[in-house]
Amino acid sequence: MSQPAFxxxxxxxxxxxxxxxxxAELAEAINAxxxxxxxxxxxxxxxxxxxxxxxxxxxxxxxxxxDEGKAVLNVQLFAPAKRRLRPLLERNRLELRNGMKVRIxxxxxxxxxxxxxxxxxxxxxxxxxxxxxxxxxxDVMRRLAVSGLLDANARLPFPPLPLRVGVxxxxxxxxxxxxxxxxxxxxHAFHVTVVDTRVQGDTAVPMVAGAVSTLSRLDLDVxxxxxxxGARNELAVFDxxxxxxxxxxxxxxxxxxxxxxxxxxxxDEVAHLALKTPTACAGELVKRVSTYIDSAExxxxxxxxxxxxxxxxxxxxxxxxxxxxxxxxxxxxxxSDERLAARAALLRSRVPSILADxxxxxxxxxxxxxxxxxxxxxxxxxxxxxxxxxLAALDPAVQLARGWSIxxxxxGRLVRxxxxxxxxxxxxxxxxxxxxxxxxxxxxxxxTGPTR
Numbered sequence: 001m002s003q004p005a006f007x008x009x010x011x012x013x014x015x016x017x018x019x020x021x022x023x024a025e026l027a028e029a030i031n032a033x034x035x036x037x038x039x040x041x042x043x044x045x046x047x048x049x050x051x052x053x054x055x056x057x058x059x060x061x062x063x064x065x066x067d068e069g070k071a072v073l074n075v076q077l078f079a080p081a082k083r084r085l086r087p088l089l090e091r092n093r094l095e096l097r098n099g100m101k102v103r104i105x106x107x108x109x110x111x112x113x114x115x116x117x118x119x120x121x122x123x124x125x126x127x128x129x130x131x132x133x134x135x136x137x138x139d140v141m142r143r144l145a146v147s148g149l150l151d152a153n154a155r156l157p158f159p160p161l162p163l164r165v166g167v168x169x170x171x172x173x174x175x176x177x178x179x180x181x182x183x184x185x186x187x188h189a190f191h192v193t194v195v196d197t198r199v200q201g202d203t204a205v206p207m208v209a210g211a212v213s214t215l216s217r218l219d220l221d222v223x224x225x226x227x228x229x230g231a232r233n234e235l236a237v238f239d240x241x242x243x244x245x246x247x248x249x250x251x252x253x254x255x256x257x258x259x260x261x262x263x264x265x266x267x268d269e270v271a272h273l274a275l276k277t278p279t280a281c282a283g284e285l286v287k288r289v290s291t292y293i294d295s296a297e298x299x300x301x302x303x304x305x306x307x308x309x310x311x312x313x314x315x316x317x318x319x320x321x322x323x324x325x326x327x328x329x330x331x332x333x334x335x336s337d338e339r340l341a342a343r344a345a346l347l348r349s350r351v352p353s354i355l356a357d358x359x360x361x362x363x364x365x366x367x368x369x370x371x372x373x374x375x376x377x378x379x380x381x382x383x384x385x386x387x388x389x390x391l392a393a394l395d396p397a398v399q400l401a402r403g404w405s406i407x408x409x410x411x412g413r414l415v416r417x418x419x420x421x422x423x424x425x426x427x428x429x430x431x432x433x434x435x436x437x438x439x440x441x442x443x444x445x446x447x448t449g450p451t452r
Contacts, residue, residue: 023112030110030117044073044119045103051096058082058096062104062119074118075104081122092126093263098202102129137239140266144241149248153272156253159221161292162285166215166223166252167194168208175199175228175259175278182282188289193218199227200237209242216250222285223250225267226257226278238265247271257281340404341416347394354394358387400432 046062053059056079064071077085077096089095096102105123110116144150165183169176171194183190195211198204208225215223225238225247237243238258244266247254253272257280258265268274275281365380392398400406407415410426421427423442428435 028112034108034110041105041107041122042119043103043105043125045101046071046073048096048098048100048102051098055079056082060096060098062102074116075106075121076109076118077121081120084122085124088124088126092129094126094129097200100129136236137266140239140241140244141269144244144248144266144270149245150270152248153250153254153270156251156272158253158272158288160288162221162288163189164191164219164221165193165285166218166220167192168197168211168215168223168225169194169227169278170199171196173199173228175226175257178228179224179226179257179278179282182279183286186282186286186289188286188293190285190289193220204237205240205242208237209240209246212243212246212250212254216246216252220252222272223252223254224257224278224281224285225254225271226259226281228259228278235260235263235265238267240266243267244270255281255284344396344399344404344406345414345416347399348396351394351396354391358391361387397432400430403432406430 044062046064049061049063051058051060058077060075060077062073062075094100103125104119104121105125106119106121109118109120111118141150167176167179169179176194180192183192193215195214197207197211199208212223212225227238235258238256247256247267248270255273255275256265256268256271257275257278258268259277264274273284275284362384365384368380396406407427407429409415409421410428413420415421415427421440423440425440427438427440429438
């Protein structure tokens with residue numbers, strides 16, 4: 001086999017038709033050729049990987065997965081170009097992050113010191129990145145819709161008193177502190193369980209999805225997913241399907257507060273309630289608890305008012321019944337007094353005749369006693385004794401001893417009714433152990449005498 005390239009004859013080392021380059025010379029030749037081949041620069045698309053800042057400069061790799069494997073291109077974003085691109089990125093709310101799909105413009109350059117080909121970045125097409133984000137988001141939304149998960153969490157009933165709250169957030173972030181401070185200031189008895197998780201970067205998606213799944217297994221009322229805003233492409237973390245499915249399939253209502261006033265992520269779309277900021281999430285929970293407490297207080301006050309009304313009505317009814325009982329009692333006593341007085345009068349009228357009859361019977365019995373035997377005398381004595389006891393029971397003095405009294409006017413007439421005595425009359429009331437003298441006084445007359 002002929003190998004003229006390896007002919008070690010007397011040929012010159014520096015043949016113009018087949019020159020030999022030094023390493024530095026070859027690097028210059030490569031760069032010259034690259035400048036001639038890509039005079040106006042070149043646009044390249046791919047995915048950002050290995051992003052790192054070294055001083056004012058930024059370095060990363062642009063990668064693309066192909067059938068043959070992964071293609072890699074080193075990219076350098078030097079400080080001057082970085083300053084020029086910053087307004088463009090801010091205007092479109094973008095920030096270079098690992099995993100971000102970009103279309104960038106630059107100039108190819110072979111770095112002799114490292115022996116590597118790279119791209120000096122000079123521009124970026126934001127429409128490409130935003131389009132990729134939108135396309136990815138639409139694909140996820142479509143799959144969730146087919147699975148019937150878009151409104152699955154929204155259909156869950158929201159607890160009336162959401163005091164047990166699970167939070168997926170980064171404990172080092174301002175978002176967590178804003179949420180925690182707002183809840184603390186409310187003064188309500190919130191019980192907060194927080195899972196510390198990254199909300200940006202390569203590990204954010206599995207960590208946030210895992211945090212939601214973990215909180216879903218706890219005895220909680222609601223779950224809150226929060227972060228403190230950021231670039232639009234950072235929000236794309238919450239467009240990831242694992243996070244969306246973890247929220248959609250959670251048995252608890254999920255609130256999102258991702259710090260974006262305009263954009264909505266897929267996580268927002270599948271959540272029970274999407275709010276703009278972490279503070280707004282806390283405010284919503286505080287408002288619902290306050291509303292429940294106010295409603296409960298109103299109901300309790302209504303119950304107290306009804307109870308007071310019932311008590312007042314019962315007191316009025318009791319007082320009315322007491323007055324009626326008192327009136328009936330007085331009437332019954334008066335009727336009893338009248339019946340007693342009538343019986344006393346009847347007794348007084350019958351006593352003389354009873355005594356006369358008794359004396360007559362006694363005389364007869366004396367004769368019979370004399371005529372009959374001692375046995376008959378004993379029997380008659382027993383009967384006399386019984387008669388004496390019965391007579392004693394009918395004696396007015398016995399009734400007086402029991403507490404009754406007899407009232408007469410000064411002329412001796414019995415007083416049977418209050419109408420029989422007038423003001424100034426002298427009354428003599430006979431009781432068991434004596435008599436009491438009193439003067440009738442009309443209560444309608446004043447102390448100084450009757451008025452005209």
